[in-house]
Amino acid sequence: MKSSRKASFFDYDWISILLFNLLVIIGIVSIYSATYDAQHTGLLQTFYGKQSLWFAFSYLLIILIGFIPIKTIKNNASLLYLLGLVLLILVLLVGANINGNKSWFRFGSFSIQPAEFVKLLTILGLAKLLTEPDFKITNFKNLLQASVLILTPVFLILLQPDLGSAIIFLALFLVLYIEGLSIFYYLFALLMASLFITTIYFGQKPVLITILLLFIITNIWAYYSLKRIFWLQTGFLLTLSVVTVLGTNIVFNKVLKPHQRNRIEIVLGKKRDDKGTGYNLKQALIAIGSGGLSGKGLLQGSQTKGDYIPEQHTDWILTVIGEQWGFLGTMTVVLLYTLLLIRLVFLAERQKQKFSKILAYGVISILLAHYALNMLMVLGLFPTIGIPLPFLSYGGSSLWAFTLMLFIFLKFDAHRIEDW
C-alpha cells in the first residue's frame, strides 16, 4: 500500500501521549509529597520543582524529535549504537564516582546517567541489525551477533557496576522472540532461573537428587507407556539442570557481593534483617500496607513524611503512592502502565516496517522490565536492585531517556503511513 500523505501532528498516538502525561504528573505529585518540606525553599531547589522542569524540557525533546527525519535516525542507527558504547566506556574513564559506582557524568551540579540513554541506542542498534538483509535469527551466527550486540552494553554496565540497569538490558532478548527465536530458549532460561532460586532456597543436594529422580521416572514412564526413551531430550535437560545447579553455588558465593546475597535471601524469606539490608523493604511494605484501600491522603503519610524509606522519591516512589492513595492509587498506576504497554503492542502490530516494529518491541521490553522489576522489588517479590519506575521516579536522565524512547517510536508510528 502506498501513500503520498505526509505525517502530521495528528498522527501521533494520543492515547499513549495521554497515558505518558498522566504517569509523569502522578510522579511529580508523589515526588512533591515525598520530599515535602514545610520550610519554603525556592521552587527549583525542590525535587518536584526540578522534576517539573525536566518534564518541560522533555517536551522540548519531543519537539526536537519532530524535526529529525526518521530516515536519519534509521540510517544512523549503527552509529548511534556505537555512540552508546563510547559513552559507556567514557563513563568508566571520566565518570564521577558516587558510592563506588561510576555511572554518572557530572557537569557542575548537573549529572547525567548514560546507561539510561544507551537503552534506546541499543534498541536502535538491534533494530538495525535485525533488519539487515539475509539476517535470520534462527541462523546461529546471526543469533550470536544479536546476543553480542545486547551483551556488550550489559558487560560495560556491569563494570560500573550497576547490576540493576544491566539486568534491564537482558529484556531485549524478548525482542528476538518476535523475530522468530524459538520459545524453547525462553523456557530454558526460565528453567535455569527457577533452578537457581530453588538451589539457593533448598541447597544443592536435594535439588540434584530431585532432578535425577525426575529424569529416571520420566524415562521409565516413557519406556513403559510410549515404548520409547528420549535419551537426547532428557539428557540435554539433565545436563543443563545439573550445570545450572552446580553453577548456582559458584555464582551465588563467588560472583555476587554480600549485600546482593542478602537481598536474595531476604526475598526468599531465608533471612530477616529489618535493620540492615532489609530495612528499606520492611519500611516500604509498612508504607504501602498502611495505605489501605484509599490511603491516608496527600501529605498525610507518616512513613513518607518521616522519610523512613530512603530513595522514596526515586526508585521507591510506589511507596508514596501506596501510602497516600492506598490500593486505589496503586491500582491506578498499575492500570496506566498495563494500558500503555498493551497500547504499544497494538501500535507495534500495525507497523508495516520491520525496523519500527522491532523498535516498538524494544521499547515495550525495556518499559515492561522496568515496570515489573521495580514494582516486584518494592513489593518484596524480587531482590532489591536500583532501577527507577519509568516516568514516575524522580530523575532527569531516566525521564528524558524514557521520553525519547517512547516518542521516537511514536514518531515512527506517526510516519507509518508514509512510504520510506
Next chain:
Amino acid sequence: MNQKSLVFIFLIVVISLIITGRLFYLQILDQQYKDLALKNAVKKEYIIPERGYIYDRNNILLVSNLPVYDIMAVPKQIKAFDTTEFLKYTNLSKEALIKALKRAKTYSWNKASLIVPKLYKNEVALLQEKIYKFPGFFIQRRAIRKYHTKSAANVLGFIREVNERELKKDPFYLPGDLIGKAGVEKSYEKVLRGKKGVHYFLTDKFNRKIGSYKNGRYDTLAQVGKDLHLSIDIKLQEFADSLMQGKRGAIIAIEPQTGQILTLVTAPGFPPEFLSGRNSSKNFNKLFKDKINNPLLDRGLQGEYPPGSPFKMLNGLIGLQLGVIQPNTYFVCNHGFNYGRHNHMFCHCGANGRKVFLPWAIEKSCNTYFSKSYLNIINHYDTPAEGLDTWNAYVKKFGLGQYLHTDLPVGSKGFIPDSRFYDRYYGKGKWYASYTISNGIGQGEVLTTPIQLANVTAAIANRGYFYTPHAVKSIGQNDQAIDSIYLIRKQTDIDRQYFDQIINGMANVYKKGTAKYSQLKDIELCGKTGTSENKTRINGKIVKLPDHSIFMAFGPKENPKIAVTVFVENGGYGATIAAPIATLVIEKYLRGHITRKDLLQRILQTDLTETYQLKQYEKQ
C-alpha cells in the same frame, strides 16, 4: 494480531496481575501494616501538669512549685567542646563532669542522661545563653516543691521519683515522674498530681519531631493538680514546734467539733525543704540512718506509749456509765492499797487514809480510786473475761486499740487488751481482775498513740462523740469536700451526763490540782496530767529512766475550741513540762499571743538532750 503479540500481552497481563494480587494482599487483606506504621511514626508525649499547692487553714501558702533546670546530654550528639568554658558556666568540677559523662555513655548512647541536676534559674542563666556552643547538651525544666514553712514536714511529706513497684502498680506513672512519698503528698497524691495531657506527634526515621499527628485530634490537655487546704494552723504548728526544741515527743491539737487536726508536731523533726532540692537524696539517707533520733518516725501518729493517768478518765466514764461508781462512791486511799496477797498499788494523791471521791481523784490523779473502779467494772460481770471484754468494747469506741484511719499515710494501732489476750497469757479462766489492775491507771498492757489520746481528749471535750482526726480541710479552689468518713460523727457509748462529772474534775486539775501552775486567766481549761514509767537496761542492770511526761487538755470548758495532747519522752512529771506546753499551745490558739513569757522562756530553755544520751546506752 498475531500469536507472538498475544504472548507479549499475556506476559504484560500476568505481571500486572501478580502485582495487583500482591498489592491487594498488602493493602486490603493484611492489617498489620497500619499498626506498624503508627508504631513507627506516631509517638506520645506527656504534658506533666503543675502539682497542686498546699495551704494551711487560714489560706497561708505552705507548699508551691519551683522550676529547676537539669543539664542533660545525649552522648551521641556531643562534639568536642570548650570544657573550661562549660565548667565555668556550671560550677562543676572537671572530675565530676568526666564522671557524669562516663555514666551517661554507659547508660545509653542515644538517650539523654542527667549531667547536673536541679539548678536554679540564676545558676543556669549563663549556660542557657551559650548552650548552642555545646552540641549534645540541653537544659530541661522541671518543678520541685518549694516550702514556705520550716515546720510540718511530717504532715506535708515529700515527693520523689517513682520507683519500680509504683510504676508497675499504677500505669499513670512513667519513669522519672514524681510521686508523693509521705504525708498529705502521699495520701492526696491523686488530687495533687492532676491529669497528664497527651500530645501525639509524628517522628521521622531519626526520631525527630516533624509535626502533630492528625492536627492534634487525639491530643488532650493537662489538668493542673488541685490545691489542698490543710486544717493545720501553721502559726500554731510553728509555735508548737519551737516548744519541742531539745525534746522528743509529740504535740497534737484537734478542733473537737470537726476532728480537724490543728497541729501535729513530732520531735525531733526536720525542715521540709530538707527533702527537696539538690541534696534531697543525701539528706534522706542521713535522716533514714539516724536510728537514735529517728526523725522519720512520726511520734504523734506512730509512737505507741502507755497513756498513763489520762487513761483514768476513760475508766471513770465507763464506771459511771455502768453504775459501778456514783457521785457518792468513795474509796479509802492510804498511799495506795493492797490487793491479792503480796501486791500493793502505790498512790501519791496525798489522801493519807481519807475517803476519796471522784472530783478529788481526778484532781490529784488518785491511783487507788481508779484502779478500784476498774476492778469494779471487771467484777461487775459473772466472769472477769466478760467484764474485760465489755470494758474493751467501751474503750475501743473511743478509737483506741485500732487504726484511727486519719488521712495521713502512717499510723499505729496501739493496744487495748481483751480476754483472749489474758487467756493466752495465763490460760483460759485462770486469771482475775486484779491481774490486770494496771489497766486501771493506764499502765500495764494498754498502749496508745498520741493522736489516739488527742482524739480521746476531743471526745471528752465533745461530751461523747468525735470525728476521725484529719489534716485536710478542703480540696481545690471551690472547697470541694473531703472524704465523707471524716464528716461522720462517731458516738461513744457513754452518756453525756457522765462526761460533765469527769470534765468538772478535769477543770479542777487546772484550778487546784496537778496542773494549777499552768492555769490561764479568764479561760477555763480542763486537763489531766500523766506520768508514765519507763525503764531501760544499762550494762545488764535495769535502770529507771525519767518518766514520760504526758498531758491532755481542752478549752474553753464550755464550747471547747481546741483539744491538745502533749507527750514528752523522759520529760518527768506531767505537770513539769507537758502541762505547760499544752497550756501554751491552747493560749496561743485561743488568744493569739502568750501572756506568760517567763513560762514560755522556761519551756524553750528546757533541753533534754543529756537525758536522751543516757538512753542511747540501750541501743549500743
